[in-house]
Amino acid sequence: xxxxxxxxxxxxxxxxxxxxxxxxxxxxxxxxxxxxxxxxxxxxxxxxxxxxxxxxxxxxxxxxxxxxxxxxxxxxxxxxxxxxxxxxxxxxxxxxxxxxxxxxxxxxxxxxxxxxxxxxxxxxxxxxxxxxxxxxxxxxxxxxxxxxxxxxxxxxxxxxxxxxxxxxxxxxxxxxxxxxxxxxxxxxxxxxxxxxxxxxxxxxxxxxxxxxxxxxxxxxxxxxxxxxxxxxxxxxxxxxxxxxxxxxxxxxxxxxxxxxxxxxxxxxxxxxxxxxxxxxxxxxxxxxxxxxxxxxxxxxxxxxxxxxxxxxxxxxxxxxxxxxxxxxxxxxxxxxxxxxxxxxxxxxxxxxxxxxxxxxxxxxxxxxxxxxxxxxxxxxxxxxxxxxxxxxxxxxxxxxxxxxxxxxxxxxxxxxxxxxxxxxxxxxxxxxxxxxxxxx
Amino acid sequence: xxxxxxxxxxxxxxxxxxxxxxxxxxxxxxxxxxxxxxxxxxxxxxxxxxxxxxxxxxxxxxxxxxxxxxxxxxxxxxxxxxxxxxxxxxxxxxxxxxxxxxxxxxxxxxxxxxxxxxxxxxxxxxxxxxxxxxxxxxxxxxxxxxxxxxxxxxxxxxxxxxxxxxxxxxxxxxxxxxxxxxxxxxxxxxxxxxxxxxxxxxxxxxxxxxxxxxxxxxxxxxxxxxxxxxxxxxxxxxxxxxxxxx
Numbered sequence: 212x213x214x215x216x217x218x219x220x221x222x223x224x225x226x227x228x229x230x231x232x233x234x235x236x237x238x239x240x241x242x243x244x245x246x247x248x249x250x251x252x253x254x255x256x257x258x259x260x261x262x263x264x265x266x267x268x269x270x271x272x273x274x275x276x277x278x279x280x281x282x283x284x285x286x287x288x289x290x291x292x293x294x295x296x297x298x299x300x301x302x303x304x305x306x307x308x309x310x311x312x313x314x315x316x317x318x319x320x321x322x323x324x325x326x327x328x329x330x331x332x333x334x335x336x337x338x339x340x341x342x343x344x345x346x347x348x349x350x351x352x353x354x355x356x357x358x359x360x361x362x363x364x365x366x367x368x369x370x371x372x373x374x375x376x377x378x379x380x381x382x383x384x385x386x387x388x389x390x391x392x393x394x395x396x397x398x399x400x401x402x403x404x405x406x407x408x409x410x411x412x413x414x415x416x417x418x419x420x421x422x423x424x425x426x427x428x429x430x431x432x433x434x435x436x437x438x439x440x441x442x443x444x445x446x447x448x449x450x451x452x453x454x455x456x457x458x459x460x461x462x463x464x465x466x467x468x469x470x471x472x473x474x475x476x477x478x479x480x481x482x483x484x485x486x487x488x489x490x491x492x493x494x495x496x497x498x499x500x501x502x503x504x505x506x507x508x509x510x511x512x513x514x515x516x517x518x519x520x521x522x523x524x525x526x527x528x529x530x531x532x533x534x535x536x537x538x539x540x541x542x543x544x545x546x547x548x549x550x551x552x553x554x555x556x557x558x559x560x561x562x563x564x565x566x567x568x569x570x571x572x573x574x575x576x577x578x579x580x581x582x583x584x585x586x587x588x589x590x591x592x593x594x595x596x597x598x599x600x601x602x603x604x605x606x607x608x609x610x611x612x613x614x615x616x617x618x619x620x621x622x623x624x625x626x627x628x629x630x631x632x633x634x635x636x637x638x639x640x641x642x643x644x645x646x647x648x649x650x651x
Numbered sequence: 652x653x654x655x656x657x658x659x660x661x662x663x664x665x666x667x668x669x670x671x672x673x674x675x676x677x678x679x680x681x682x683x684x685x686x687x688x689x690x691x692x693x694x695x696x697x698x699x700x701x702x703x704x705x706x707x708x709x710x711x712x713x714x715x716x717x718x719x720x721x722x723x724x725x726x727x728x729x730x731x732x733x734x735x736x737x738x739x740x741x742x743x744x745x746x747x748x749x750x751x752x753x754x755x756x757x758x759x760x761x762x763x764x765x766x767x768x769x770x771x772x773x774x775x776x777x778x779x780x781x782x783x784x785x786x787x788x789x790x791x792x793x794x795x796x797x798x799x800x801x802x803x804x805x806x807x808x809x810x811x812x813x814x815x816x817x818x819x820x821x822x823x824x825x826x827x828x829x830x831x832x833x834x835x836x837x838x839x840x841x842x843x844x845x846x847x848x849x850x851x852x853x854x855x856x857x858x859x860x861x862x863x864x865x866x867x868x869x870x871x872x873x874x875x876x877x878x879x880x881x882x883x884x885x886x887x888x889x890x891x892x893x894x895x896x897x
Contacts, residue, residue, distance in 0.1 A: 230782040230837060231844030235765070235775065235813045246763050257751050561747045564708060565761040565808065566736025568729045644708045648747065 251579040254551070255586075262583060265547040268540025269587030269627060270594065273620045276533040277595025280616045282602055283525055285609035290518045294511055296433045296442065300340075301373060302485060303509045304332075304471040304492070323505060326450065326466040328495060336487040338479035343369035344450065344468030348458055352446065354406040354417040361402050362445040363419060365453030366472075373472040381413035381428030389449035394456060396424040400432040401444040417446075422456045424448065481510055537623060540587065541631035548580050548635035559639050560647025573640035580632020581625060588624025592617050653720030655816060655847045656682035656705060660714035663700050674700040677714070678872045680865070682849070684815065687842045687880060689858035690851045692867035698851045699820065701867065705849060706739055706818045707731045719815055736764050740809025744821035746801045748793040748808075754780055755789040758807045765812060779807040783837060799830035806837055810846070817841060819850040823857055829890055835860050836883040 255262040306322030326344050333342035345366035352359055364370070367389045371377070384395045396417060403412050412426045433442040448457065454465065475484050485508050492498075496505035552559070559572055567575075596617075599610040663675040675697040682688055690698040703709040704716060707723055710731075716723045718738060726734070735741075740761075748757045758776035767775070780789050783803040793801050802822060809817055819838065823831030835857060842848050842862075850861065858864050859881045866874030 230810065230840050231846060232775070232778055232782060232810060232813055235762075235811075236767075236771070243763075243766070243768070246769065253751065557747060558749060561749070562760070562764075563732065564706070564735060564741045566732055566764040566812075568732040568764070570729075571732075571764060645703050648708075648743065 247574060247578050248582070250575060251582045254555075254579055255583060258551075261547060262586075265543050266583055266587030266590070268543040269537065269584050269624050270540075270591040272533055272536030272540050273588045273591025273624055274594040274598060275536060276529065276620050277592055277612065277616060278598040278602065279529045279532075280526075281595070281599035281610040281612045282608055283529065284611040284613060284616075285603075287518075288611055289609045293434065293436055294514060294518070296436065300475040300477060300479075300481065301511050302473040302475065302481065302488070303511075304328075304473060304488065305507045305509065306469070306505075322467055322469050323496060324468050324471055326468050328492065329468065329471045331495060332471065332473060332488055332491060335491055336484055338475050338484040338487070340474045340476045341369040341372050342471055342473045343367050343373055344471045345370055346450070346453065346458065346467070346469045347445075350419050350457070352402070352406065352417050352419045354412070354415065357406045359402060359405040361399070361405075363453065363457065364445050364447050365450045365458065366447065367450050370447070370472060373474040376433065377431050378428035379431040380411065381426070383428055384447075384449055389451065392449060392451040392455050394422060394424045394452055395427045395448070397428040397430055397447040398426055399430050399443040399445040399447075401441055402446050403429045419446070419448075420457050481512060485510065533623075537627050540624075541584075541627040544580050544584055544628060545631035545635060547583075548576060548632050549638070551579070552576060552635050552639040555639075556642065556647045556650035559642050560644045560650065563642070563644035564648060569640040572642075573636045576636035576639045577629060577632050580636065581628040584624045584628025584632070585621070588621050591624070592620055595620070654681045654717070655684045655686070655719060656680065656849070657717040657720075658705075658714065659716075661701075661704060661711050661716055662713045663704060663709065664712045673870045675704070675711075676870045680872065680875070682847060682863075684847055685842065685845055687839065687848045687860070687862045688850070688865060689861035689863070690849065690865045690867060691853060691855070691858050693853065695869075696867035697870040698865075698867040700870075702818055702820055702849065702851050705816075706741060707734045732764070736761060736812065738815050740806075740812065740814035740817045742802070742805050742809050742817065742819040742822045744824040746793070746798075746805045746825070748801055748804055750793055753790050753792050754785060754796070754804045754807075757793070757804055758811050761808060761812050776807070776811055779811040780804070782810070783807045797830075798826050799833060802826060802830075802834050803837070806834070806841075810841060814846065816847045816849065819848065821852055822850060823852070823854065829887065829893065831857065832883050832887040832890070836887055839880070839883050 304324065306324040324344060329342045329344035333339055336342075343366055345364055347362050347364045349360060350363050352361060352363075368383055368386055371383050377383070378397060379400070381397070383397060384393070388395055396419070398406070398412055398417075406412065406417060407415065412429060415426050416423050417426060418424070430443065430447070436442050450468075473484070473488065475481055488508060489504055489506070492506045493504060498505045562572060562575075563569075596612060599612055602608055603610045658678055658680045661675065661678040661680075662673075665672040665674055678697075678701060690701060692698045700709070704711055705718075707718070707726075708731075710726075711724050714724070718734060721734070723731070723734065749760070752760075755773065755776050758779050759772045762772040762775060777786070777789060780786055783806050785800060785803050785807065788796060788800060788804075791800075793804070796804065802825075806817075806822075817838065822838075823834055826834065838848050838850065839860060848861075850857070852858055859878070860883050861878070862880045863877045864874070865872060866876075
């Protein structure tokens, strides 16, 4: 039966000198966070594909939020900048339709506003800083062998105060030059480029309708207005110069202006000023009590308010999209955590048997859900940023990534993980170790 | 010195619908430190329920249980967990190793809940693995180990925290005779070092290595017999050699 001399390796290995270990030094009596984090990461890594797919829900939500907020914020900033480029506290008065022989000409028809209306407004409405009339008309202009068709805006220098516009090169014309009807012109940046290229236009000459003008300045660049028009594609000449030398004058329109730009003193009530102007215009245009106003007044803050309302609606929509995708992502996290708890029931039983407290198990699964959601969130932020820049590059839209949007997205994804991870984690923690150990 | 295990009228009933399953009734028993106790009985006899109660995995319906002089029946979940962590080591029939974790990681696990730093845990786990003869298998995953080796990893995990009491539920049930014997040899060596052992088994061949045999039937302790234990190492050495290399 027993063959002497044959020694198997098992008994030798089974009898080490003394398998009893020396007493264990006391620990600090709690699970350390690094170990918990390591455990969570390795558990997630064990089901890599599943973890990725689960995090995808959070990822998409966060990426969409970051990208859309960036694009939305960029667009909002651009609109605000455009509106501000027109001048703050600015009212534009448009003439109502003039009536010629019973025929009403409609807006933009012959104006019923006059140079004197502007003076009257400036004199009689206390809230007003400046009121200045202007006319605009398109002409072909020539400089040397270049020519360019552009808008001529004829207005006195108060126009530049109302529209908060300064010269980039050279200077603006003075009130004296304006009243003397001097043939001076200030070019918009676009016109300067097209007529003079890289050269300095100041001191040079351009012809507008054969009339020579001295270029005394180039305006600072303003860019597009909210309607998408290039505000720099224009030149500026004094009102009376235009009347005498360019646009001509008949008895009917000798003092006519197209619009009056009104700048209200800082802090004054725009609404009140508007009412005063309306009343004054009714009086000056002799409008009967039962007839509509003779002028229309456009308030840029109205445009701003409309844009703001639109932006708010858009934000609300984005917020709902984000909420829904995070909800769906969160449910995905909860689902997968429940699966994970069920799959690892024996492991949980074992952990409890070797000394894990319920809160250790709770923390373990909560941390796993948190890490899962945060990974999705972090990659989502990265993808959102990349998407924003892609949109900026490809579509040419302005984007603006605000740090608080990133923080919010990360915070919300963390909360999603904790919220939807809690129930599965609690389920794990409440398992009975005996049943858990017997689980198949 | 306090008795290792002291029970008095230990009873565990489970409500099952209208009925009450009397899994364990009125067990009074004292086990001194250094004893090697085998609990025997057919399935449903209450031996596993007894083991679970002694292991602080469950609380009795009535009766008293003191582990190393400390009353267990009134303790909170957290205190029970702490007792399991400091006083008790478990060995299961199906090993219950974490499959994705190597031997070292598995043995380290109880120390995580004792709040030891990683360095200290790793050193201690390596020591425990060396003590069960697996010093050269620390980086192997359970799937890369034989059944006997897996059970050794489980024993290393059970002793890593220097428990007073080793609880084993059919530890040789999933192993062949030779491997089972080597596991029992390890238990005996640990027992000689002062660790109390309570082993549930239905195999009389295995029970003869214990110094005391408890018999359960229908939830009651029906036999309590002391004996001169057989020496597992000697029995193993006397087995015919294996035909293939281990």
